[in-house]
Amino acid sequence: MVKPGTDQEEAARIVARYDLIELPVVDDKGKLLGAITVDDVIDVIVKESGEDLLKLAATVKVTAPYLAAKITDLVKKRVLWLIMLCLVEVVVAFIISSFEKVISATIALAFFIPLISSTGGNSGVQTSTLVIRGLATGELSLRDLLRILVKESMVSTLLGLVISPFLFALSFAVTFQLWVSIILALAIIIIIFVVNLMGGIMPLFVAKIGIDPATISAPLVTTVADAIGLTIYFLVAVLVLG
C-alpha cells in the first residue's frame, strides 16, 4: 500500500519488486482511495528511463516526436546545456592557460589533452554509474561512503597500474618523447585514483541534498574530472620537467 504523496518511481519500484498487478493507494487512516494498475507502472518506467537517458545525454525532453518538433523548440531545448558546458570548458581553458610556460617548452604535452580529459571522465563516470545504480536499487546509501572509498581506492589503483604501462608505450610510439610518456604514465595513475574517488562520492552527496543523482551526475562528473585531470597532468609535467 502507498500514500497519495508517494513518488511515482517509488510506487513503480514496489510493483516491480513484488510482481503486483495492482497497488492500493490509502490515506493516513488506511481508507482506500484508489489503485495504481500495472499498466500505469509500465508507462512510468518507460517514461522515466527515457528521461534518464536524455538527461545523461545533456539534452531535455522534447515532447513532440522528432520529425514534428519545431526547429526553434529543438534549438531552445539544446542551446542552454551547450552554453553551460561551454562556460565550464572556458574555466578549463583558464586552468590550462596557467600552464602556458610548460606547454610552450614541450608542445607534445598538448597532444594528450583530449586523452587526459576523456580517460579521467570515462573512468569517473564508470564509478558514479555503478554507485548511482547501487543507490537506485537501495543497496548503497551515505553510510556506505567509507566502504565505497576503500573499494574504489583498490579498483582504481589496479586500473591505473594496468593502463599506465600501456599508455607509456603508445604515447612513446606517437611522439618519441621519453619525458612526455613518463609524465603521462605517472599522471594517469594519480588521475584515475582521484577521479574515481570523486565519482564514488559525488552521487552520494548529490542524493543527500535531495537531487536525483542520475539527473546531473554524468555531465557533472565528466566536467569536474576534466578540470581535476588536466590540473594533475600539468602539475606532474611541471614537477618532472621543472
Next chain:
Amino acid sequence: MVKPGTDQEEAARIVARYDLIELPVVDDKGKLLGAITVDDVIDVIVKESGEDLLKLAATVKVTAPYLAAKITDLVKKRVLWLIMLCLVEVVVAFIISSFEKVISATIALAFFIPLISSTGGNSGVQTSTLVIRGLATGELSLRDLLRILVKESMVSTLLGLVISPFLFALSFAVTFQLWVSIILALAIIIIIFVVNLMGGIMPLFVAKIGIDPATISAPLVTTVADAIGLTIYFLVAVLVLG
C-alpha cells in the same frame, strides 16, 4: 500475439503500448504455447533500461551487487573499455601532433582543446540520442535519413549562430587574443554543423547493420566528434593564421 522467437524488448513494447495484462505466445499454426505476463514485462524493461544506462557510461554489467563484487572483477569489466577509448585518444593525439607548427606559434589554441572536444561531443550526442529515441519508438527509420539531415542542418546552423558570439566573447575575456577568439567562433559553427549531421546519420547506419544503436552510439559519436572537431578547429587555425 507474438511468436516464440520474438525479441523480449519487442514483446515488452507491445504490452506497454496496448496496456495488456497478458500477451499470448503462439506457434506458426496459431496454437497457443503460453503467455507473457505483465510482471515479466516490467522485469524486462527495468533490466534493459539499466543495461542501456551502463552501456552509455562505457562500463559493462556487473552481475553481483557493488559491495559484494570482487575487486578484480570490477577491474576486468572496466579496463577493456578504458584501454579502447585510450587507443582512440592516441589517434586524436596523433591528429593534433600534425598541427604542431600552428600550436607552437599560437599556444593559446591549446587552451581550448577540451572546449572543442566537449562541445562537439555533447552536441553530437544530443542529436544521436534524439534519433535513437525516434528509432526506439518506431517513429524514425532509414527512410527518414534525408528529413533528419535537413532538420539537423537547420537546427545546427541556428545552434552554431547562437553559441558562436557567446564563445567569442568568453574566449577573448580569458586570452585577450583576438585571432584565437575569431578561430574559435568560426570553427564552432562548422563543427556543430558537421558533428550534428554525423550524430543524426550514425545511429541509422548502426541500426541498419543490425546493431542496437543505444549500445554503441554515445561513446562512438563522442569519439568521432572529438577527432572531427579538433581537425576542423586546427584547419581553421591554419587557414586564418597561415
